[in-house]
Amino acid sequence: MFPRCDVEVVVDVPKYASFWVPKPLDIDEEGFGFFRNVRPIVAVGTFETATLLESETLAADYVGTRATTELEFDTLAAALESFDGQWDDDDIPDVSDIDSRFQGLEGLELGVAGLVFALSNAGFYPAASCRSHPNDASWSPNPIVYFAGDEPRMRLLELLASSAGCGVELASDRDNLFVVYAPSVCETMALARTLFTDRVRFRKLPKTNRRQGVRRSVARQEGRLF
Numbered sequence: 001m002f003p004r005c006d007v008e009v010v011v012d013v014p015k016y017a018s019f020w021v022p023k024p025l026d027i028d029e030e031g032f033g034f035f036r037n038v039r040p041i042v043a044v045g046t047f048e049t050a051t052l053l054e055s056e057t058l059a060a061d062y063v064g065t066r067a068t069t070e071l072e073f074d075t076l077a078a079a080l081e082s083f084d085g086q087w088d089d090d091d092i093p094d095v096s097d098i099d100s101r102f103q104g105l106e107g108l109e110l111g112v113a114g115l116v117f118a119l120s121n122a123g124f125y126p127a128a129s130c131r132s133h134p135n136d137a138s139w140s141p142n143p144i145v146y147f148a149g150d151e152p153r154m155r156l157l158e159l160l161a162s163s164a165g166c167g168v169e170l171a172s173d174r175d176n177l178f179v180v181y182a183p184s185v186c187e188t189m190a191l192a193r194t195l196f197t198d199r200v201r202f203r204k205l206p207k208t209n210r211r212q213g214v215r216r217s218v219a220r221q222e223g224r225l226f
Contacts, residue, residue: 002060003070004184005132005142009167011158013178019151020176022125033127033146033174039107044120049196051103056114058102060189062095063110070134077110077131111143111185114192119180122195122202124149124157127177131185143188144181146171152205154178160198164191 022032031040059080067073079095082088083104087096105113112129119126125148130140149157154168161168161180165187171177182188195202 001067001069001073002064002184002186003073003132003134007142007167007181007183009165009182011162011166011168012170013154013158013168014170017151017154017170017178018176019149019154021148021150031127032125032148033177035128035146038128041116041120041126044117046121046199049114049117049121052106052117053114053192053196054101055103055105056110056189056192058099059105059110060185062098062102074134081105081107081109111188112145115145115180115188115195118192118195118199119145119147119149122157122199123153123205123207127174131188140181142181142183143185144179145188146174146177146179148177150206153202156198156201156205157195160194161191164194166191 026032027040027042029039030036031038059077063073063076063080067076076093076095079093080098080102083102084107085104087094106117108116108129109131111131116126116129127146127148129145130138131143132138132140157180158168164182166180166182168178168180171179180188180191182191
């Protein structure tokens with residue numbers, strides 16, 4: 001099973017939006033947008049994105065077929081999210097029997113990791129993400145990714161998000177940023193796959209401050225903000 005939240009999905013990118021994208025000086029080791037415990041993920045390559053999408057699909061299949069409650073889903077997903085190249089014998093639960101092609105989720109969370117990478121690969125700037133959690137520590141009740149993007153890419157993303165069952169709006173709590181969200185990780189993963197499949201369409205669009213040479217750190221986990 002996959003947890004689902006009763007959230008109204010709205011695709012609304014107003015013409016008055018600033019469509020701001022960060023410049024190199026706007027991005028530090030914790031990214032941008034005044035989030036905490038995050039890292040910059042900028043201009044991710046095609047191979048890296050394809051690899052992560054495959055790992056996320058394997059993880060989702062593994063967790064989705066074993067979890068019977070939201071808590072079980074959260075526990076199993078967290079165990080897979082902690083994978084850093086080798087399994088810890090003390091991991092509870094033991095999820096080392098997952099398909100050997102699984103290579104981890106780069107410290108991101110199941111269900112939004114692929115979307116973060118796909119957005120970055122398409123020329124957007126992810127700022128923070130959360131798949132949601134069945135406890136008070138969750139800062140979002142549903143899967144969500146905060147990001148920045150220019151207008152040409154946002155207009156194309158609107159169409160793809162709608163077809164995948166995801167919402168796209170201005171972030172109500174962060175100036176100049178957008179949010180893409182969904183009732184469950186099923187929709188966010190669907191959008192990630194569609195984004196990656198259509199990556200050539202995004203690359204043909206005018207490049208607005210894309211590939212700025214910001215080195216992608218792998219030191220911190222993105223997602224749990226507060």
